[in-house]
Amino acid sequence: MTAPLKSVEGTGDLATAMAAIGRGARAAARTLALAAPAQKDRALGLMAAAVRAQKSQILAANAEDLGEARGGGLTGAFIDRLALDEARVEAMAAGIEAVRALQDPVGRITESWTRPNGMTIERVRVPLGVIGIIYESRPNVTADAGALCLKSGNAAILRGGSDSLRSSRAILAALTQGLREAGLPEATIQLVPTRDRAAVGLMLGGLDGAIDVIVPRGGTSLVARVQAEARVPVFAHLEGVCHVYVDKAASLDMAKKIVLNAKMRRTGVCGAAETLLVDRAAAATHLKPLLEMLIDAGCEIRGDKAALAVDSRVKPASEDDWSTEYLDAVIAAGVVDGVDAAIAHIERYGSHHTDAIVTDDAAAAEKFLREVDSAIVLHNASTQFADGGEFGFGAEIGIATGRLHARGPVGVDQLTTFKYRIRGNGQIRP
Amino acid sequence: MTAPLKSVEGTGDLATAMAAIGRGARAAARTLALAAPAQKDRALGLMAAAVRAQKSQILAANAEDLGEARGGGLTGAFIDRLALDEARVEAMAAGIEAVRALQDPVGRITESWTRPNGMTIERVRVPLGVIGIIYESRPNVTADAGALCLKSGNAAILRGGSDSLRSSRAILAALTQGLREAGLPEATIQLVPTRDRAAVGLMLGGLDGAIDVIVPRGGTSLVARVQAEARVPVFAHLEGVCHVYVDKAASLDMAKKIVLNAKMRRTGVCGAAETLLVDRAAAATHLKPLLEMLIDAGCEIRGDKAALAVDSRVKPASEDDWSTEYLDAVIAAGVVDGVDAAIAHIERYGSHHTDAIVTDDAAAAEKFLREVDSAIVLHNASTQFADGGEFGFGAEIGIATGRLHARGPVGVDQLTTFKYRIRGNGQIRP
Numbered sequence: 075m076t077a078p079l080k081s082v083e084g085t086g087d088l089a090t091a092m093a094a095i096g097r098g099a100r101a102a103a104r105t106l107a108l109a110a111p112a113q114k115d116r117a118l119g120l121m122a123a124a125v126r127a128q129k130s131q132i133l134a135a136n137a138e139d140l141g142e143a144r145g146g147g148l149t150g151a152f153i154d155r156l157a158l159d160e161a162r163v164e165a166m167a168a169g170i171e172a173v174r175a176l177q178d179p180v181g182r183i184t185e186s187w188t189r190p191n192g193m194t195i196e197r198v199r200v201p202l203g204v205i206g207i208i209y210e211s212r213p214n215v216t217a218d219a220g221a222l223c224l225k226s227g228n229a230a231i232l233r234g235g236s237d238s239l240r241s242s243r244a245i246l247a248a249l250t251q252g253l254r255e256a257g258l259p260e261a262t263i264q265l266v267p268t269r270d271r272a273a274v275g276l277m278l279g280g281l282d283g284a285i286d287v288i289v290p291r292g293g294t295s296l297v298a299r300v301q302a303e304a305r306v307p308v309f310a311h312l313e314g315v316c317h318v319y320v321d322k323a324a325s326l327d328m329a330k331k332i333v334l335n336a337k338m339r340r341t342g343v344c345g346a347a348e349t350l351l352v353d354r355a356a357a358a359t360h361l362k363p364l365l366e367m368l369i370d371a372g373c374e375i376r377g378d379k380a381a382l383a384v385d386s387r388v389k390p391a392s393e394d395d396w397s398t399e400y401l402d403a404v405i406a407a408g409v410v411d412g413v414d415a416a417i418a419h420i421e422r423y424g425s426h427h428t429d430a431i432v433t434d435d436a437a438a439a440e441k442f443l444r445e446v447d448s449a450i451v452l453h454n455a456s457t458q459f460a461d462g463g464e465f466g467f468g469a470e471i472g473i474a475t476g477r478l479h480a481r482g483p484v485g486v487d488q489l490t491t492f493k494y495r496i497r498g499n500g501q502i503r504p
Numbered sequence: 505m506t507a508p509l510k511s512v513e514g515t516g517d518l519a520t521a522m523a524a525i526g527r528g529a530r531a532a533a534r535t536l537a538l539a540a541p542a543q544k545d546r547a548l549g550l551m552a553a554a555v556r557a558q559k560s561q562i563l564a565a566n567a568e569d570l571g572e573a574r575g576g577g578l579t580g581a582f583i584d585r586l587a588l589d590e591a592r593v594e595a596m597a598a599g600i601e602a603v604r605a606l607q608d609p610v611g612r613i614t615e616s617w618t619r620p621n622g623m624t625i626e627r628v629r630v631p632l633g634v635i636g637i638i639y640e641s642r643p644n645v646t647a648d649a650g651a652l653c654l655k656s657g658n659a660a661i662l663r664g665g666s667d668s669l670r671s672s673r674a675i676l677a678a679l680t681q682g683l684r685e686a687g688l689p690e691a692t693i694q695l696v697p698t699r700d701r702a703a704v705g706l707m708l709g710g711l712d713g714a715i716d717v718i719v720p721r722g723g724t725s726l727v728a729r730v731q732a733e734a735r736v737p738v739f740a741h742l743e744g745v746c747h748v749y750v751d752k753a754a755s756l757d758m759a760k761k762i763v764l765n766a767k768m769r770r771t772g773v774c775g776a777a778e779t780l781l782v783d784r785a786a787a788a789t790h791l792k793p794l795l796e797m798l799i800d801a802g803c804e805i806r807g808d809k810a811a812l813a814v815d816s817r818v819k820p821a822s823e824d825d826w827s828t829e830y831l832d833a834v835i836a837a838g839v840v841d842g843v844d845a846a847i848a849h850i851e852r853y854g855s856h857h858t859d860a861i862v863t864d865d866a867a868a869a870e871k872f873l874r875e876v877d878s879a880i881v882l883h884n885a886s887t888q889f890a891d892g893g894e895f896g897f898g899a900e901i902g903i904a905t906g907r908l909h910a911r912g913p914v915g916v917d918q919l920t921t922f923k924y925r926i927r928g929n930g931q932i933r934p
Contacts, residue, residue, distance in 0.1 A: 104851070108875060189896060193885055200877070202907055286907055307737060307908050328930045335932035421534075443925045445538060447630070455623055455928030464933065465924070466619060477632055477716050477921045478737050479909040491907045494895070495873045498885030500758045502765035503894065 088268065092276045095231055096284025098261035099204045103229040105259050107201045111178040113256055114224055118174035121252030125167040125217060128248045132163055135244035136213065143237050155211045156238055166217040166245070169469065173221040176468040179487045180227040193498040199490040201227030203286040206277045207471070208233045208300060210292035213241035219291070220249050220263040222471050226489035229262050231285065233277055235292075236269040243267070274299075280306040289471050289484070294399070309484050311449075311475040313399040314344030314427040316457040319416040319442065320364065321433035322355035328454060329360060329432045330367050335456040336430065338371050342401045344473055345428050345450075345460030349396060350407040351416050354380075357409045365407060378408030396423040413438045417445045424448065426475050428460040449475055449482040518698065522706045525661055526714025528691035529634045533659040535689050537631045541608040543686055544654055548604035551682030555597040555647060558678045562593055565674035566643065573667050585641045586668055596647040596675070599899065603651040606898040609917045610657045623928045629920040631657030633716040636707045637901070638663045638730060640722035643671035649721070650679050650693040652901050656919035659692050661715065663707055665722075666699040673697075704729075710736040719901050719914070724829070739914050741879075741905040743829040744774030744857040746887040749846040749872065750794065751863035752785035758884060759790060759862045760797050765886040766860065768801050772831045774903055775858050775880075775890030779826060780837040781846050784810075787839045795837060808838030826853040843868045847875045854878065856905050858890040879905055879912040 106114070125132070136158040143156055185197040205228045209215040216232055223230035234242040246265045253262050266273045277285060278300060287307045290300040297312050318336050320329045336347035350368075352361045362384045365375055369387050376391035377384070388407075395406040396419070410416045413431070420429050430452040431442040439453040450460050460483070462470025467485030474480045480488040536544070555562070566588040573586055609629050616626040635658045639645040646662055653660035664672040676695045683692050696703045707715060708730060717737045720730040727742050748766050750759045766777035780798075782791045792814045795805055799817050806821035807814070818837070825836040826849075840846045843861070850859050860882040861872040869883040880890050890913070892900025897915030904910045910918040 104877075107877070187896065189894070193889070195895060325930075331930060331932055339933055439927075443927075447534075447537070448923065450924045450926065452926040453928060455926055455931040456933050458933040459623070459926065459931070461933075464619070465625060466617065481921055482924050491911055493878065494880045494912050496880065496882040496885055496889065497869075497873075498883060500755075500761060501885040501889070502761055503769055503886050503888040503891075 088270055088272055089276060091268075092266070092273060092281055093284075095264050095266065096204070096281030099229040099231050099264060100284045102259040102261040103201065103203045106224070106227045106229060106262060107180070107203075109227065109258060111180070113258065114178070114227070115174050117224060117252050117256035117258050118170055118221060119252075120255045121217075121221065121249045122167040122170040122174070124248035124251040125163065125170065125245065128244065129160065129163045132241065132244040132248070133158060133160070135240040139213075139238050139240045148237070152211060156213065156241070158213060158241060162214065166214050169214070169218055170221045173225050173469050173486075176225060176486055178225065179490045184492065191501050193496055193501050196495045197492050198495055199487070200493050202489055202491050204229045204231060204284055205489065206231045206233070206285040206288040206306075208274055208277060208288065208290045208292070208296065209235065210296060211235040211238050212291075213238040213245060215291050216242045216245040216265065217249065218469065219289070219471055220246075222469055222486060222489065224258075224262055226486040228489055229264075231264050231266065231277065231281075233266040233274055239269060275303070278304045278306070291472060307479070309472060309474045309476065309480045309488070311344060311425070311427055311473050313425045314346070314460070314473070315348050315397055315399050315423065315425040316345055316427055316460070317349045317351055317416075317420050317424060317429045318347045318457060319351040319410070319413070319420075319429070319431045320353060320356060320360055321413060321416075321431060321435060321438050322353040323435035323438060324353075324356065324360065324432040325434060326360055326363060330364060332430065332432050332454070332456050333364055334367060334371060336458055337368060337373060337405050338403065339456070339458050341403050343458065343461075345458045346401065347430075347457050348399055348405060349423070350405055351410045351419060352407070353413075353416070354409045354411050361409065368405060372403050374404040376404065376406045380409040381407045399425070413441055417442060420446055420448070427473065428452070428457045430455060430457050449473070518700055518702055519706060521698075522696070522703060522711055523714075525694050525696065526634070526711030529659040529661050529694060530714045532689040532691040533631065533633045536654070536657045536659060536692055537610070537633075539657065539688060541610070543688065544608070544657070545604050547654060547682050547686035547688050548600055548651055549682075550685045551647075551651065551679045552597040552600040552604070554678035554681040555593065555600065555675065558674065558681075559590065559593045562671065562674040562678070563588060563590070565670040569643075569668050569670045578667070582641060586643065586671070588643060588671060592644065596644050599644075599648055600651045603655050603899050603916075606655060606916055608655065609920045614922065621931050623926055623931050626925045627922050628925055629917070630923050632919055632921050634659045634661060634714055635919065636661045636663070636715040636718040636736075638704055638707060638718060638720045638722070638726065639665065640726060641665040641668050642721075643668040643675055645721050646672040646675040646695065647679065648899065649719070649901055650676075652899055652916060652919065654688075654692055656916040658919055659694075661694050661696065661707065661711075663696040663704055669699060705733065708734045708736070721902060737909070739902060739904045739906065739910045739918070741774060741855070741857055741903050743855045744776070744890070744903070745778050745827055745829050745853065745855040746775055746857055746890070747779045747781055747846075747850050747854060747859045748777045748887060749781040749840070749843070749850075749859070749861045750783060750786060750790055751843060751846075751861060751865060751868050752783040753865035753868060754783075754786065754790065754862040755864060756790055756793060760794060762860065762862050762884070762886050763794055764797060764801060766888055767798060767803060767835050768833065769886070769888050771833050773888065773891075775888045776831065777860075777887050778829055778835060779853070780835055781840045781849060782837070783843075783846070784839045784841050791839065798835060802833050804834040806834065806836045810839040811837045829855070843871055847872060850876055850878070857903065858882070858887045860885060860887050879903070
């Protein structure tokens, strides 16, 4: 049995409790920013060990959350996100160890130069400070996000889903033990100890300057609320309306392989393709095989006139379909007049996340890579590579489609900022 | 005579007019992002030429602004900021040419690597998009900011001070002529054509997603309002409470040279020192010469007990003095117990802008450079080097003390973001 669900609810002073969390995080961040890499890595190793050692407590807490969720009539997909088992707990511990193995970004000199007056200037990575993470039902985010923040020298304030609060608290207990054993502040990773939704509003306000950036992890409605209300910077993507454009100079075999993977490898990830655009000049040869391949794979097609003409199983696309993120085995499909029209379509309907061209024409590829204004643009590769691990960043805390600071996968490097260190020998400004 | 002051005031629909400006900027930004460097440089050259050719119109418009300001009883410093003369107009044209001579940041590949599956990933600089600049009485910001935005491939929406609106319009006319002659959209640089202060509020709201970042250029009250109300990212510093810490291992000669320069070279710049901290272990030898040097140079000292004991002309410092940005010939001065206490003082009272240590002790210097959490930290050099030009960035649009994206001097590189370009040969994700 886990401890009874303590909460600041009912104390009448959520704001006071949240402000204390903010101050604790800020103080911890100051210590963490100066902590040696070896100490952070030691903590991460101990955290992974504690997650394994406390597996039964974590699973017991999760069973309580699951019981309450089932009692509340929650659905299968929700229950699946919430549920932990031995394999998922082990995956959490292994995930912490994977973060531990990453290169420490803090203190890395990314640029240095010497001025004509002899001063040297270095640009060096330093932690962002305090990261607020607002997530939904998946309790493993507690461990993933906590580990990434620690590795990058940041303090974390976690606000998990109400339904997974017991699970998250049990996971946090293991993380806290690792921090304590490594001599790092327990406030390095804090969990908001309440189901009161007003806590989210307070975090979005920045807790009086205590939070430097907010990362929402969850569905579109959560991200939309965070983007609309946050008074601090947000690393997020609202939607991934990702496109694959099959150019007239595309090999049909390669196009089939990439389209199938981009749409169907996993339909629920943000890098999954949601729209297929085929060059009108290749429609006669490419459109039918591509659509039939998708239909045979169990994908519903919502098509334009050209696509409807190919197969009676294609349904008509509405205007909304072109900007819909299905996150399911559904795709909008149509023809466009070449690469320029594809770029214009993506500019109009896309979400600046990830878009791909399939072509053997180098000029068309370069035009697409240059002109499509998305965080990630690909030539002859699947949109499902939109992932920090696939970039070689190790774990990621999310994908950002905002234009500032972090764009694309947000890994430990993107959780840092920088400062300038200048060394002189008495230089003064004339 | 300039044209009569047209305005959207009285049309009853400021929001509609501002939205149109936003849409125009967004469309221009799309063109600019893809414009060749040579075309942007051609426009900058033509803009500088037009500023020189239209000198008399610019000065005539400025004379009208000055007449109205004087009639309204405005003060000497205000009038000085507002006033143009032949030399200032020439400086504006030369400033545009200096921006033209900078390296174009757009398209520069800052990182590239190959994944084990053979895909290559490049990180390439692209423009931010649309920059909103909100400034006060200096009309030359119209040219400076417009040129920096154009060079970095961004569209600019300028909202200058009401008192300099005629001057800014005359300058804009010259810039617009250069854009037109170079075949770039006139909406590349737009000036909000109204004195209605509600326009600022609309810009801070982002004009329905049309503005990517806001840069305020002006006094603390303007910056504070922008930081408090902006719904889009802001590049700014509210205050530069910059410190010089003179360590026990400092050469007195070097300390005198650096302190005098840091405080008195120009007292009104954000990198000017506002607090002098002297190591207690060096107070007996260093404090009196440093304070007397400053007093002799015309600087008022607000000191702690140790400083008060040195010279009867030292005034007592209040608690507020330690966090005050004087921007004048005034400095707070006191002793601290070594480098750790100096760092703690700066953390408590500073503004994370620019701070310097003077010492011959390498270990103390490295500790200071590592632990002081400011955008710029210096060893044995003056805080007045906090400037894009002095960093080698060329012109700057300001200094940022926020932690995200741009920190320190904001030059053309900092006005860009990036995207990832991936090239494959049929890779799909397993």
